[in-house]
Amino acid sequence: MLRSFLRSGGAAALRHRLSSVLPHPPETLSGVSRSYARAKTPTKGGKVRAKDPRAAAGHAPAGESSSTDDIKAEFDLPTDPLPVTYDPALDVGPGGRPLFTITDSFSPLTRKQFNTYVDFSLDEWRAMLPEGLPSGMIKEFEETRRCAVMVRQSFLDLRDNFRRIVSPSLRPSSKNSNVKKQIILDGPVSCGKSITLAMLVHWARSKGWLVLYVPRGKEWTHGGFFYRNPNNDLWDTPVQAANILKDFLKFNAARLQQLPCQVFDPIPLGEGAGVGMMRGVDSMAMPEGSTLFDLIQTGITYTHASVGVVVRVRKELSLVKDIPVLFAIDQYNSWFTFSEYEEPVTVRSTRPIHAKELSTVNAYRSMLHCDMMIGAFSHSTAVGKLRQELPDVPLDARVMLPRYNLDEAATVCHYYLRQKLIHRERFTEEKWKKIFYLSNGNGKEMRWLAPFI
Numbered sequence: 001m002l003r004s005f006l007r008s009g010g011a012a013a014l015r016h017r018l019s020s021v022l023p024h025p026p027e028t029l030s031g032v033s034r035s036y037a038r039a040k041t042p043t044k045g046g047k048v049r050a051k052d053p054r055a056a057a058g059h060a061p062a063g064e065s066s067s068t069d070d071i072k073a074e075f076d077l078p079t080d081p082l083p084v085t086y087d088p089a090l091d092v093g094p095g096g097r098p099l100f101t102i103t104d105s106f107s108p109l110t111r112k113q114f115n116t117y118v119d120f121s122l123d124e125w126r127a128m129l130p131e132g133l134p135s136g137m138i139k140e141f142e143e144t145r146r147c148a149v150m151v152r153q154s155f156l157d158l159r160d161n162f163r164r165i166v167s168p169s170l171r172p173s174s175k176n177s178n179v180k181k182q183i184i185l186d187g188p189v190s191c192g193k194s195i196t197l198a199m200l201v202h203w204a205r206s207k208g209w210l211v212l213y214v215p216r217g218k219e220w221t222h223g224g225f226f227y228r229n230p231n232n233d234l235w236d237t238p239v240q241a242a243n244i245l246k247d248f249l250k251f252n253a254a255r256l257q258q259l260p261c262q263v264f265d266p267i268p269l270g271e272g273a274g275v276g277m278m279r280g281v282d283s284m285a286m287p288e289g290s291t292l293f294d295l296i297q298t299g300i301t302y303t304h305a306s307v308g309v310v311v312r313v314r315k316e317l318s319l320v321k322d323i324p325v326l327f328a329i330d331q332y333n334s335w336f337t338f339s340e341y342e343e344p345v346t347v348r349s350t351r352p353i354h355a356k357e358l359s360t361v362n363a364y365r366s367m368l369h370c371d372m373m374i375g376a377f378s379h380s381t382a383v384g385k386l387r388q389e390l391p392d393v394p395l396d397a398r399v400m401l402p403r404y405n406l407d408e409a410a411t412v413c414h415y416y417l418r419q420k421l422i423h424r425e426r427f428t429e430e431k432w433k434k435i436f437y438l439s440n441g442n443g444k445e446m447r448w449l450a451p452f453i
Contacts, residue, residue: 090418094410099418106203109151115411119148128202130250132215134194134330143447144419150411154401155196159203162372166324182367182394185376187401190444193376194330196401201328209324210255212248217331218381221339221355227271234359238273241306241360245299256293261286262319267312272303292316311363318371325371332375333383335365336390366392403441416450426453
């Protein structure tokens with residue numbers, strides 16, 4: 001008994017000595033700082049308060065808010081009304097050059113207008129791209145409070161490439177000037193691939209082209225129902241097929257009513273969305289004299305025919321010769337990896353289904369044809385790095401889109417100064433160059449760092 005009493009007394013004395021030497025552990029981990037800044041939150045004063053990235057950004061309890069505010073470096077971004085849309089005294093770019101080019105289309109732009117901004121209203125953007133705007137473009141419009149995009153040299157090269165395909169007389173006489181009908185836009189994160197593709201679609205539609213624009217290619221491989229097609233061992237996704245047809249009609253309905261169908265083979269029917277196969281019927285024929293508009297309406301109305309109509313539209317568009325046809329696919333890299341769907345193999349195992357096994361993707365993914373097609377890789381899909389040589393893609397199709405160079409970064413920073421993301425009294429050449437070198441020309445990071453000048 002005396003031995004146990006001495007043992008317990010010694011342990012208590014040891015705990016007392018350790019508590020006097022070691023600091024008390026924190027009661028909560030909410031005060032631990034993060035390695036990134038919190039999102040901007042509006043305050044009552046009509047301004048946007050942004051946190052210093054070096055400050056603590058944890059969700060502290062109410063009792064700790066006063067102590068945490070003392071160590072947070074804060075500044076205010078003005079959200080007061082902007083000046084008039086165009087003011088020669090304010091619309092000044094690097095070297096005193098004009099910051100904006102006033103035009104209603106990307107068509108008349110020449111090399112003299114590159115590194116300037118073109119301004120459209122949000123309604124105009126949505127009218128030309130009713131399928132949806134890229135997320136990066138929407139974020140840029142929201143933070144700058146203006147729906148303007150910069151005309152880069154890379155965009156003009158891309159536009160002129162497709163313009164020379166349609167008008168061979170515009171091709172230069174040099175032998176080294178070759179054009180590409182199939183292009184993959186690749187490049188670093190946030191270098192402007194999706195925005196460049198959206199600008200190209202805007203230009204093509206303003207010229208009267210028929211453009212199948214897919215702003216979110218990943219949606220073709222995720223969500224909805226999927227069924228194995230017994231005729232070709234591919235997988236049908238009727239929900240996605242119906243959405244593809246609806247998006248295609250949003251801008252092109254009037255033009256499609258003028259284009260007659262040229263393929264009159266029966267359209268195979270598959271399983272409908274949640275309703276199974278149609279009894280006693282395995283195909284559907286289009287009436288004589290039908291247009292592409294009628295064909296697409298059939299796929300929207302009958303869920304069993306949705307996938308078959310999407311595949312048929314691809315064949316029909318290849319036969320259109322009266323007007324230029326362009327396929328523009330964003331998030332194109334998501335078609336070279338596995339989809340969200342899985343095929344049951346045993347009771348306890350499944351097999352992931354590759355995107356190429358989906359009927360819709362299988363019909364549109366290949367670039368080994370004579371049609372004009374452009375696909376843009378998107379790093380927001382978390383697909384990962386793909387190999388240099390891709391199946392069903394020409395070897396020289398990949399075009400690397402660079403990040404901002406020094407001249408483009410100068411124009412971007414002067415535009416942010418014009419839109420009051422940067423305080424005019426703090427703006428210097430040395431400071432905006434620091435932003436450029438710190439972000440390595442990354443457009444998203446430059447916009448995030450601009451208010452810190």
